[in-house]
Amino acid sequence: xxxxxxxxxxxxxDVSGLVKIFDERRVVDxxxxxxxxxxxxxxxxxxxxxxxxxxxMLCGLLTPDEGAGTCLGLDLxxxxxxxxxxxxxxxxxxxxxxxxxxxxxxxxxxxxxxxxRRAERVEEALKDLGLWGRRxxxxxxxxxGWKQRLAxxxxxxxxxxxxxxxxxxxxVDPKARREFWDEIHTLAGKGITVLVSTHYMDEAERCHEIxxxxxxxxxxxxxxxxxxxxxxxxxxRAHGREADRLAGKLRGKDxxxxxxxxxxxxxxxxTDEAAxxxxxxxxxxxxxxxxxxxxxxLEDVFIHLTAGSKxxxx
Amino acid sequence: xxxxxxxxxxxxxxxxxxxxxxxxxxxxxxxxxxPLIQLILFGYAINTDPKAxxxxxxxxxxxxxxxxxxAALVNTGYFEIVSQADGDDxxxxxxxxxxxxxxxxxxxxxxxxxxxxxxxxLVEADATDPVATGSAISALQQIKATALxxxxxxxxxxxxxxxxxxxIIVHRRYNPENITQYNIVPGLMGVxxxxxxxxxTGLAVTRERERxxxxxxxxxxxxxxxxxxxxxxxxxxxxxxxxxxxxxxxxFLFDVPVxxxxxxxxxxxxxxxxxxxxxxxxxxxxxxxxxxxxxxxFFFFLPSLLLSGFMFxxxxxxxxxxxxxxxxxxxxxxxxxxxxxxxxxGFADIAADILGIIAFLIVAVAIAMSRxxxxxx
Ligand SMILES: Nc1ncnc2c1ncn2[C@@H]1O[C@H](COP(=O)(O)OP(=O)(O)OP(=O)(O)O)[C@@H](O)[C@H]1O
Ligand SMILES: [Mg+2]
Numbered sequence: 001x002x003x004x005x006x007x008x009x010x011x012x013x014d015v016s017g018l019v020k021i022f023d024e025r026r027v028v029d030x031x032x033x034x035x036x037x038x039x040x041x042x043x044x045x046x047x048x049x050x051x052x053x054x055x056x057m058l059c060g061l062l063t064p065d066e067g068a069g070t071c072l073g074l075d076l077x078x079x080x081x082x083x084x085x086x087x088x089x090x091x092x093x094x095x096x097x098x099x100x101x102x103x104x105x106x107x108x109x110x111x112x113x114x115x116x117r118r119a120e121r122v123e124e125a126l127k128d129l130g131l132w133g134r135r136x137x138x139x140x141x142x143x144x145g146w147k148q149r150l151a152x153x154x155x156x157x158x159x160x161x162x163x164x165x166x167x168x169x170x171x172v173d174p175k176a177r178r179e180f181w182d183e184i185h186t187l188a189g190k191g192i193t194v195l196v197s198t199h200y201m202d203e204a205e206r207c208h209e210i211x212x213x214x215x216x217x218x219x220x221x222x223x224x225x226x227x228x229x230x231x232x233x234x235x236x237r238a239h240g241r242e243a244d245r246l247a248g249k250l251r252g253k254d255x256x257x258x259x260x261x262x263x264x265x266x267x268x269x270x271t272d273e274a275a276x277x278x279x280x281x282x283x284x285x286x287x288x289x290x291x292x293x294x295x296x297x298l299e300d301v302f303i304h305l306t307a308g309s310k311x312x313x314x
Numbered sequence: 315x316x317x318x319x320x321x322x323x324x325x326x327x328x329x330x331x332x333x334x335x336x337x338x339x340x341x342x343x344x345x346x347x348x349p350l351i352q353l354i355l356f357g358y359a360i361n362t363d364p365k366a367x368x369x370x371x372x373x374x375x376x377x378x379x380x381x382x383x384x385a386a387l388v389n390t391g392y393f394e395i396v397s398q399a400d401g402d403d404x405x406x407x408x409x410x411x412x413x414x415x416x417x418x419x420x421x422x423x424x425x426x427x428x429x430x431x432x433x434x435x436l437v438e439a440d441a442t443d444p445v446a447t448g449s450a451i452s453a454l455q456q457i458k459a460t461a462l463x464x465x466x467x468x469x470x471x472x473x474x475x476x477x478x479x480x481x482i483i484v485h486r487r488y489n490p491e492n493i494t495q496y497n498i499v500p501g502l503m504g505v506x507x508x509x510x511x512x513x514x515t516g517l518a519v520t521r522e523r524e525r526x527x528x529x530x531x532x533x534x535x536x537x538x539x540x541x542x543x544x545x546x547x548x549x550x551x552x553x554x555x556x557x558x559x560x561x562x563x564x565x566f567l568f569d570v571p572v573x574x575x576x577x578x579x580x581x582x583x584x585x586x587x588x589x590x591x592x593x594x595x596x597x598x599x600x601x602x603x604x605x606x607x608x609x610x611x612f613f614f615f616l617p618s619l620l621l622s623g624f625m626f627x628x629x630x631x632x633x634x635x636x637x638x639x640x641x642x643x644x645x646x647x648x649x650x651x652x653x654x655x656x657x658x659x660g661f662a663d664i665a666a667d668i669l670g671i672i673a674f675l676i677v678a679v680a681i682a683m684s685r686x687x688x689x690x691x
Contacts, residue, residue: 059533061690080688084535095530099337100330111326112534138337 012037012162012193013058015069015076020053020062020216028053029216031067035195035209040188042207043197046306050216051197052092055164058195059089072162083162085113088155092166092197094147096154098140102131105139106154113158121157129153144171152180156187163187165196169203181206201299210298212305219305224298233257233304234273235296236280238266240289255279258303269300319539327536327544331518335548342552345514349506349556353499353563367450368412370397372404373419379427379462380419383435386457387417392450404438414440414447427462427479438485451484458482499564500651501624504644506560507553507583508590509615514552515594516607518545524603529690538686546591553587554580564655573658582650582664585671589643592678599685618644646670 016032028050035041043051056062058071060080069076071083096105106125110118126132129149134142142150152168163184169177181203184194188208196207204210205224212220212227220227238246244261250268251259255275259268270276284291296304335342369387373380387393396413397403404416418436420426426433437454439447462479519541522528531541557580564570593614594607601607619625621639631639639645646667653659653667 056529056690060688061529061532063689063691081535081537084533087533089530089533091526091529091533093526093529095526095528097330097334097527098525100333104330104333108326108330109534111329112323112536114320114322 009073010036011070012039013069013071013195015058015067015071017067018054018057018064018069019066020050020057021065022053027216028057028064031213031216031218033211033218033221035193037193038188038191039208040184040194040196040206042204042210043195043213044199044204044210044302045197045213049214051213052166054213055089055166055195055197059087059164060084061089086160087162087164088158088160090151090155090163090165090168092170094144094151096139096147096151098138100139101136102126102139102142102150103135105150106157109154109157115158125153125157145173145176148172149176149180161192163192163194163196165194167197167199169198169200177203201297201302204298212302214306220301228296228298228301231296231301231304232271233269233296233301234271234276235267235269235294235300236276236291237294238268238280238283238289238291239264240287243289246283246289250279250283253279257307258300260300260303267294267297267300269296269304271304318537319543320537323536324540324543327540328547331544331548334518335552341514345510345552345556346559348510349502349559350563352502352506353560353567365391366394367392367414367447368396369393369415369417370404370407370413371395371417371419372398373423374421375419375424377424379424382462383419383457386460386462390450390453390457392453408438408440415450423480430479432479432481434481434483436483436485447486451486454482454484499560499568499570500655501648503557503560503564503583503651504586504622504647505619505624506556507587507647508618508644509611510556511549511553511587511590512594512597512614513608513611514549515545515591516597516601516611517604518549519595519598520601520604520607523598532688532690538683538688542595542682542686545595546588549591550584550587554583557583570655572655574654574660578661578664579651579654582647582654582668582671585668585675586643586647586650589671589675589678592675592682595682596678596685599682599687618642621645623648640670641674643671643674 011034013033013035018028018031019026020028031050031054033041043055045051053062057064057076060076060083064076072086074083076083097108100108103122103126106122107118110122115121123132126135131146131150139147139150148168148171152165155165156163169180172180184196185206188194195211196203198204207224209223210221210227211218220230222230241264243266244264246266246268247259247261250256250266255270255272255277256268256279257270259266261267268276268280270279280291283289371384371387373384384395388395393415397407404413404418407413408416416438418438420433420435423433423435437451439451458480519528522531561572561576561579565572594611597607597610597614601610617638621631621635622642622644623639624644650659650664650667653664657663
């Protein structure tokens with residue numbers, strides 16, 4: 001046995017050069033990604049950056065115009081049906097049948113994957129979720145957050161080896177979100193690979209690694225610390241009365257890439273260390289504000305990266 | 315290794331579709347209601363056996379014989395004398411549609427009758443709607459034999475008895491081909507099935523796309539044949555319910571004869587239904603939304619209605635229209651339904667038309683399957 005294929009088989013997702021063109025726009029452009037088995041990858045990027053499109057290509061819902069690769073060792077182009085059997089894809093828009101009951105929806109999924117012990121496993125899943133008492137309720141009548149939680153249950157019901165989740169926690173309350181992430185980590189511990197798109201920074205920080213995409217292009221990837229380190233961004237934090245009021249005055253000044261208020265705090269970032277210092281100097285003396293150097297947060301970095309890449313196709 | 319079809323997955327699709335159907339009471343009600351409404355509209359509003367049709371009579375003389383003839387005419391129940399006009403007027407009234415029949419009794423009718431010269435009475439019928447005049451015209455044949463029987467007893471000797479004393483010449487105006495009565499109700503079966511089945515499958519798949527559930531469905535390991543069979547089968551059952559409603563109504567409300575085998579008709583119907591369902595499925599692979607699916611249904615339905623022989627006599631259409639009509643499943647189904655119900659046709663009689671439907675079915679299923687995408691591209 002030589003080492004190379006063994007290495008390749010440790011990757012749950014291994015794609016390179018993926019391109020998707022819609023109406024002559026390269027919505028996803030030269031996208032490459034390697035995810036080892038059992039890892040949780042966060043997929044971040046502004047609206048319209050191509051996250052959903054990429055996830056759809058990975059689970060065989062869209063055919064890439066260029067590029068190739070494998071999911072779970074199966075060819076993206078030729079073996080899509082086999083990939084589908086072992087993958088759970090949760091759509092961004094709720095896509096279970098609203099006119100079917102909660103239980104009917106799960107049983108439908110269980111049948112499509114030809115699972116055994118269907119009734120039992122559906123019952124277990126519903127009890128774990130806490131929806132057993134409402135199993136005969138029409139799915140459309142659930143609240144938004146509960147719909148998300150049911151959709152997640154539906155896509156892990158068949159015990160997939162790869163999970164592709166498109167903003168699974170949008171509209172979900174903090175407690176349920178925490179439970180959701182605990183569950184994700186439990187699944188990852190069992191060797192399941194997860195690629196999850198999100199707009200929440202706290203969720204990004206719970207991932208093993210982060211992939212940041214904008215304008216269809218991969219801009220940064222790695223652990224949260226790596227991304228922050230690799231981005232040449234300098235940040236000052238202002239603290240004190242009315243510090244947040246400064247944001248408007250600082251924005252647009254030379255050397256200031258972004259000025260963002262967090263309650264009474266203000267984060268001012270820029271790529272040119274000297275220019276940034278010059279910009280904030282007028283506000284350092286004679287104001288009731290304390291300034292300190294800080295390392296940028298993930299959010300600072302993403303806002304900076306997003307600002308750097310213009311139009312996101314809207 | 316990979317089967318084209320898994321029974322478990324097909325079962326999943328079927329149960330899901332039945333559940334959709336069960337929950338969507340409005341559509342289900344419509345599927346049952348449409349045939350009933352169409353039946354009542356076509357069946358009752360267009361009476362297949364109308365009585366007391368307006369008739370103008372022109373006679374240049376008034377004798378016991380002409381009066382007896384007129385009385386016999388009225389007694390059939392089909393004719394109502396609305397005018398006793400002169401020759402020109404009769405023609406114009408017919409043209410304008412004021413009367414359905416114009417009867418002209420020739421001069422010297424009574425004299426020729428007595429002399430045994432067999433005078434001829436001219437009956438002109440407005441046969442634009444042949445169904446309306448059909449029964450009345452057959453009633454005329456009765457009159458010929460019996461109308462003047464009593465009046466002529468003393469006049470002519472018994473030797474000439476078997477031959478009627480006068481003749482009635484019928485001119486069918488405006489529509490010389492005379493299509494059969496009872497045409498409408500059996501035909502309606504085909505028309506209702508075409509419209510509802512094409513539309514309902516068209517909608518069933520487009521709805522999934524519009525609501526976004528298609529994305530989820532396609533991300534799961536379900537094969538095209540399973541989706542298609544799962545979508546189509548429940549509506550085959552609905553189609554049979556519709557067909558049964560129409561058949562029962564045809565027999566009991568409209569006294570349409572059921573001469574042939576219902577089993578044979580059911581067999582032919584299943585091919586016809588699948589052909590239409592496949593058309594609907596094909597439309598749903600093209601339509602972007604449900605409105606477009608409905609529009610496409612009418613794009614298919616109207617030519618079917620017009621060119622199949624339901625609206626106009628098939629043989630009366632120009633050659634190109636007949637060629638188009640031959641391609642449509644409704645054309646063949648109309649012939650089959652009318653043949654079996656009215657003429658008692660057997661399998662051999664309708665085999666060619668069943669083949670016509672199967673040919674269409676194969677093409678439609680092939681197009682549907684090749685157009686069905688397992689991706690969202
Ligand atoms: N079927 C399609 N036809 C044409 N353009 C499309 C299609 N699907 C997506 N797009 C375009 O591709 C771009 C990327 O869309 P995508 O849904 O992948 O973004 P996203 O990163 O998921 O955004 P969001 O965070 O808002 O969910 C957008 O500009 C969108 O308009
Ligand atoms: Mg998206």
